[in-house]
Amino acid sequence: MITLALSKGRIFEETLPLLKAAGIEVLEDPEKSRKLIIGTTKPDVRVVLVRATDVPTYVQYGGADLGVAGKDVLLEHGGQGLYQPLDLKIAKCRMSVATRDDFDYAAAVKQGSRIRVATKYTSCARDFFADKGVHVDVIKLYGSMELAPLTGLADAIVDLVSTGSTLKANHLVEVEEIMKISARLVVNQAALKTKREPLRQIIDAIASAIPE
Numbered sequence: 001m002i003t004l005a006l007s008k009g010r011i012f013e014e015t016l017p018l019l020k021a022a023g024i025e026v027l028e029d030p031e032k033s034r035k036l037i038i039g040t041t042k043p044d045v046r047v048v049l050v051r052a053t054d055v056p057t058y059v060q061y062g063g064a065d066l067g068v069a070g071k072d073v074l075l076e077h078g079g080q081g082l083y084q085p086l087d088l089k090i091a092k093c094r095m096s097v098a099t100r101d102d103f104d105y106a107a108a109v110k111q112g113s114r115i116r117v118a119t120k121y122t123s124c125a126r127d128f129f130a131d132k133g134v135h136v137d138v139i140k141l142y143g144s145m146e147l148a149p150l151t152g153l154a155d156a157i158v159d160l161v162s163t164g165s166t167l168k169a170n171h172l173v174e175v176e177e178i179m180k181i182s183a184r185l186v187v188n189q190a191a192l193k194t195k196r197e198p199l200r201q202i203i204d205a206i207a208s209a210i211p212e
């Protein structure tokens with residue numbers, strides 16, 4: 001049995017066409033069912049539904065043989081025990097710094113002031129500002145980062161941006177891009193040895209279906 005870990009929502013939706021190219025079709029719609037284990041048209045392949053941030057953990061410890069996770073999630077996890085053979089080029093966005101539109105970020109950075117940064121991505125944020133030589137206090141949040149500068153909790157946030165409409169709706173502006181983000185295929189390193197052939201077949205078929 002091959003177990004694939006996916007998160008509901010955009011990762012699931014955008015992975016479906018890649019799986020289809022590998023001859024794998026999921027038998028149930030996770031938005032309509034409460035099931036966490038879903039069968040596929042391949043009797044020896046099943047999908048487990050986990051939180052996006054839990055995908056690397058499931059694959060690292062062998063709860064799943066492979067999975068799909070955003071680069072953001074993988075960087076925060078650390079990637080230990082994971083083989084990352086493919087950039088799937090799906091769930092594309094960028095990780096950026098954003099502030100209130102009336103906050104002078106350039107001046108704060110230039111003056112060497114200490115900046116308070118709220119984010120779910122504490123490790124990426126720390127690395128980014130350390131490289132720039134900017135002193136920051138990082139505050140860990142689990143969601144609704146946009147609220148932090150509006151309530152005075154922080155001067156800036158590090159969050160994902162795609163169309164920019166979430167920032168705009170909250171009177172925030174993107175002041176610096178940290179990195180481009182897309183989802184990766186991750187594979188358990190031990191499974192790659194014990195289930196070499198079936199995993200190779202899936203990886204190769206997915207590779208040939210990756211969008212340009």
Ligand SMILES: Nc1ncnc2c1ncn2[C@@H]1O[C@H](COP(=O)(O)OP(=O)(O)OP(=O)(O)O)[C@@H](O)[C@H]1O
Binds near residue numbers: 011
């Ligand atoms: N607006 C976006 N556009 C494109 N891709 C995105 C966007 N937001 C997030 N992503 C990518 O999709 C992945 C999954 O995001 P999703 O919103 O489905 O889960 P989440 O709510 O962040 O996770 P969790 O449920 O663990 O909090 C992210 O890790 C990121 O790589």
Ligand SMILES: O=P(O)(O)OC[C@H]1O[C@H](OP(=O)(O)OP(=O)(O)O)[C@H](O)[C@@H]1O
Binds near residue numbers: 144161
């Ligand atoms: O630039 P935009 O196109 O507005 O996208 C950016 C938003 O997308 C993500 O949230 P998501 O929509 O996944 O909601 P979530 O908070 O449930 O993760 C991210 O956390 C931003 O808030």
